Amino acid sequence: MAVASPIIDVSFDTLTACSGCDLLHHHRELELGEYARCERCGDVIQTCKPNTIERSLAATLTALFLLLISLITPFLALSRAGITSSMSVFDAVEALWDTQMRWLGLLTLALIIVLPLARLLLLGWVLWRLHFGRKARRSMRIAFRWALKLEPWAMADIFVMGVVVSLVKISTLANLSVGIAFWALLALVGASILINASLCKDTVWTRLQQNQ
Amino acid sequence: MDTTSTESVTAKEAGLKRCASCGRLQKIDDTQRCTKCGAAVQSRRSKSIQRAWAYLVVGMIAYIPANITPIMSTTSFTGNSEDTIMTGIFSLMASGSYFVAGIVFVASICIPIAKFIIIILLVLTVQLNWNLSEHTQHRLHGLTEFIGRWSMIDVFxxxxxxxxxxLGGILTITPGVGINAFAVSVVFTMLAASSLDPRLxxxxxxxxxTLDNERVSS
Incomplete structure (x- = not known):
């Protein structure tokens, strides 16, 4: 391995390393829509997505709208023997809170309401300011970093799956119908996929650096 | 093939480290935060193996009460019944919902156990220098990061x-202690997977x- 020495002389902004295996690559100027994969492990190391700020901002605002809808409308209604009860996402959390399962209630609250909402608000704020050419503040870098970190912990999609399983479990006990919030959450899963597909982190980081 | 790699040198070998959040490179002995995004930069996640073990052990210990204590109890005028994860799956199958029973089985039994085994395998690969195929380990690591969160289904x-x-005394379902243990198990296994640095x-x-090449050439 005698190849290490000449690389240090190169200004290392022309280099890029793979996040999965750390292999060094020369930074390439990509065409719109192109992406570069790591030679060794095949992970995507560079992307260049068209209109990334606008598209991901649109997807983020859509997701935010859907999340707010899902919070204020009931997602399930159930009737049995003349008694009807409908529940919103908050009711699910409240029920856990009331049954001495407080921390489980808090965990559910965090995973299906607080963290997804925080992620979308942070992302929306950063993209909004970038889109309208505002000055890139230092706090925006922190916001974008946290938005990326929160991604695996926003579990609205898994919650939808949980609702489907619950529906099947009690379909023999009572009459059930899904509410608006259920469909909003389902659409939110789609919007989240759109955000991931249209968001080019490289571009956002570069814009955040340039607009200072 | 149009190659862009710099003759198979890693950033670490070239004396550089990559910012995990924005990807900018800086010198490996630089202690300052990343100039592009402001994150703390580490060449390899600190104490990756120790952390992975610690989180994993908690996750595995919590998985035992999660399976043997009830996750919910149903009270109706016909009496009380308590469900563990397994009996919940059986009652779904008994009611004919095989597909949903399958989903719950995969999310609550297969994924957690598969994740325990994969993380142990990967951590031991690093600690004992096992010669696992490059692409096997890469795929396994990708899998642990991707599937772990789906285990939360049962909690929801x-x-x-x-x-x-x-329903006003006719029928009440209350969460059991097991679901706490299960949630702890899922969260800690997710933390274990995210603290394991794939670059190791x-x-x-x-x-x-390198060792093999040296043996061949000498």
Whole structure:
């Protein structure tokens, strides 16, 4: 391995390393829509997505709208023997809170309401300011970093799956119908996929650096 | 093939480290934060192996009460019944919902156990310099990061059922202690997977290959 020495002389902004295996690559100027994969492990190391700020901002605002809808409308209604009860996402959390399962209630609250909402608000704020050419503040870098970190912990999609399983479990006990919030959450899963597909982190980081 | 790699040198070998959040490179002995995004930069996640073990052990210990204690209890005028994860799956199958029973089985039994085994395998690969195939380990690592969160399904099912079934004394569902243990298990296994640095796996492979080459040439 005698190849290490000449690389240090190169200004290392022309280099890029793979996040999965750390292999060094020369930074390439990509065409719109192109992406570069790591030679060794095949992970995507560079992307260049068209209109990334606008598209991901649109997807983020859509997701935010859907999340707010899902919070204020009931997602399930159930009737049995003349008694009807409908529940919103908050009711699910409240029920856990009331049954001495407080921390489980808090965990559910965090995973299906607080963290997804925080992620979308942070992302929306950063993209909004970038889109309208505002000055890139230092706090925006922190916001974008946290938005990326929160991604695996926003579990609205898994919650939808949980609702489907619950529906099947009690379909023999009572009459059930899904509410608006259920469909909003389902659409939110789609919007989240759109955000991931249209968001080019490289571009956002570069814009955040340039607009200072 | 149009190659852009710099003759198989890692950033670490070239004396550089990559910012995990924005990807900018800086000198490995630089202590300052990343100039592009402001994150703290580490060449390899600090104490990756120790952390992975610690989180994993908690996750595995919590998985035992999660399976043997009830995750919810149903009270109706016909009496009380308590469900563990397994009996919940059986009652779904008994009611003919095989597909949903399958989903719950995969999310609550297969994924957690598969994750325990994969993380142990990967951590031991790093610690004992095992010669696992490069692409096997890469795929396994990708899998642990991707599938872990789906285990939360059962927690949400219990939350939804408990909230929904409060039919004025006719039928009540309350969460059981097991669901706490299960949630702890899922969260800590997710933390274990995210603290395991995939680059360590490649370091081991690279070291093994160098050793082989030296043996051949001498």
């Amino acid at each position: 099912v219990v939350a939804v059922l408990a909230a929904l079934i409060q 796996l490649w370091d081991v492979q690279a070291a093994a290959t």
